[in-house]
Amino acid sequence: MTVSTPIIEVQNLKKWFPIRTGIRSFFGEQRWVKAVDGIDFDVKSGDSLVIAGESGSGKTTLVRTMLRLIEPTAGSVNFEGEPVFTMLPDDLRLFRRRVQLIFQNPFEVLDPRHTVKDLVGEGLVVHELVSDEEELMKRVLNALEDVRLIPAEDFSRRFPHELSGGQLQRVAIARSLILDPKLVIADEPVSMLDASIRTEIMNLMTDLQKEHNLTYIFITHDLAQARYIGNWLIIMYLGKVMEMGPMEDILQDPIHPYTQALISHIPIPDPTEERHRIDIPGETPTPIDLPPGCRFRPRCQAIDEYCTDDEPELQQIGPNRWVACHGWEARKKKKQKLRHSSER
């Protein structure tokens, strides 16, 4: 079985955008927006990884760079063992068939002048995967049935404006699925939808994962929603991974001070639950001219003496847990001590 081999490996990936204005660049000093600033992770086949972070954390740039939709500044990405950044056009085309993207807003993705059949079948035509009209129709109807748009014939003739938001997102999913992808990357796939419809789409995606042996990467800012779709979690802040590990482990026991604060601020639909918010001063800055040391330090409530010196590496601290924080060990000892003394 190939269950444990990574389908995609990301190594030291960087995407810096140059700042072209200002007197300093005139005198030759180039400044950068370091949107993605050295990221490593891999995704095993059959897993479902959630990349979470606030706006400006670089999660969307990360995915766009991984897919070579924008050129990387440094690093490498391997898809099924093949390096993506040196692929020749033919291989790149195959790669882009094997990896499909689903976007937040299906209204913007689906051309309103085309029927559902044309929209869903477009990829097959572009990649020349069908020989005649009959086969195309058969594949389209199959894909529509896969996403539970039934009766498929009826839906295939409709235009986007004749569909609800949830139905449109199903069309977008069918459009990806028809190309038989290995990896599906979804950027906030349900955040535009009403709550009562979200669950249906998430359940559908979970079912499709089993039926089609898919691997998922989800990008989201909503950790509560993430819990229902992913088994792995990466928390990003200003272009770096702060924490990585199994979803439930991180939600129940976050280790990085940023993750702890972030989780404490997520509203929950229960008025009787008591909340303890961890304050983070200020707002997330733009990743330009970051201070030395840890990039979260200016807003961190748990700073240590080392935090100003060098940038903490993402280090493995347990069988499945990674964290980029100098202070975690000291905090852990303190916590144990406290627990110890309270037991006595």
Added chain:
Amino acid sequence: MSVLRIEDLCTHYFLGEDQVQAVDNVTFDIAESEIFGLAGESGCGKTTAAYSIMRILPENGAIVNGRIFLDDEDVVVKTEEEMRQLRWRKVSIVFQYAMNAFNPVLRIGNQIVEVMLEKQSIDKEEATKKAKELFDEVGLEPERIRDYPHEFSGGMRQRAIIAQALAAEPRLIIADEPVTALDVIVQNKILGLLKSLQKKYQLAVLLITHDLSVVAENSDRVGIMYAGNLVEVGTTVNVFKESLHPYTYKLIGAFPSVKGPKRRLEFIPGTPPDLIRPPSGCRFHPRCPWAQDICNLEVPEYREYEKNHWVACHFAGEINFEVEP
């Protein structure tokens, strides 16, 4: 005494021959120092209700029935000129997209001063001083009243909008999705600010949102809307913990939580109805698992099922939500 009292409000939009019944027979009130959360999904009429109170409906929209009292003054019968006197002074509104709420070519401070000069009898110097105080109060540096909107982050703009809403000392603030476009940490800071100001000035706040988690944590009482109807109103704890309406129960159950054990999420099959020709009887009956014959035939009465807990369902209190037929 209530600051806002809405009775049998019906607001329709006119589309050629058709009428969209966007708000239909809505009744509720908000007391001084109270945050009332009005929640529901897109198209349920919550924003139309807010625009009816402000009387800022689009041209094809009109209040066709009902009364809206702001401190015993009926807004519905006011002339446009009389409404101008009420807006900002009695009631002001905070919109979702703070990005667009300020004119991008004018300094933010001037836009707040403008409101004060228009609505209060003070001179420019005094207004500027007051604008600085307001900035300080909402957590912005007073010197930054000379900044332009693009120099502010999303969270800062939302703070400035709140400062502007307070400029003419209103009794009621309508906050329409005030934090929806913001990240959670900023979101909480803005909501915290809104709550502290509400306490300090004994404001009545109408908090409109699609996010039931935000409602759960931030309101004293809650109203749930579906397809133009108010289906349930009560204290936040009652509505969340002892829901009476099937829609309320299902909608709350559709919201995930980061805390506690992972429970099964609810969903509601089907889509909200077309409000040009809404379903007969209870508007929720085509999607309701517990619907019976009467639900198709008779509009359920909006009634006080128990003290301060209102509901519009024929079978309120009789349904076991754990079991679907």
